[in-house]
Amino acid sequence: MSITKDEARQLLHESALRVTSPRLAVLRVLAEAQDPLSHTEVLQRLGETDWDPATIYRNLVKLRDAGLAPVVSRADGINRYALAQAHDDGHQHPHFVCEDCGRVTCLPAELTASMAMQGPWAASIQKAMVQLRGECPDCLRRLSEAPR
Ligand SMILES: [Zn+2]
Ligand SMILES: [Zn+2]
Incomplete structure (x- = not known):
């Protein structure tokens, strides 16, 4: 599943979050991923950007707190995030x-x-x-x- 920039913007609006470019980028990376991603994996998929890792991390946490990107796996003590509703079962699956x-x-x-x-x-x-x-x-x- 992938989402357009407008769809990502819409998601942020619905959660009453300010629209910023790193947030849009992180949402789109999560939407494209088949599987839950860690902070590091999100950075890898973003590739070259002007944002430092701490900025991306803060935005992940923001999206998590807003319920847009819940932590669905804590394998090996690493939080992995997924776009809410990307899977119908809310990642209740193994x-x-x-x-x-x-x-x-x-x-x-x-x-x-x-x-x-x-x-x-x-x-x-x-x-x-x-x-x-x-x-x-x-x-x-x-x-x-x-x-x-
Ligand atoms: Zn393997
Ligand atoms: Zn899952």
Whole structure:
């Protein structure tokens, strides 16, 4: 999913946030991403800019506080942000953490759908950040193709 500058502007208006260029840029990076991004990953995707990392970080926090970019993964103690509503389930699905390349990927919710959502644990499970770890398909492929 990607959004235009106007759509990003609209999102900021709806959240009563001032429209600034770093905010627009961060929103668009998050909208384009398939997966949750850390501060560092947002910087990488922004590429060369005039904004320093601290500015981008402050804007991420602003967007988070406004509910536009909630933290959906805390894998390895690193906050990863995603555009709200980019996924219908609000990132309740499990995330896969690759121990090789460090990428965090959204997995289909079906993988944990069999968890019974009833009884005293139901609310806890719904709030849980489910995390699976290992090597992602790209890394597995790379490893199997590597010359021995
Ligand atoms: Zn990987
Ligand atoms: Zn997700």
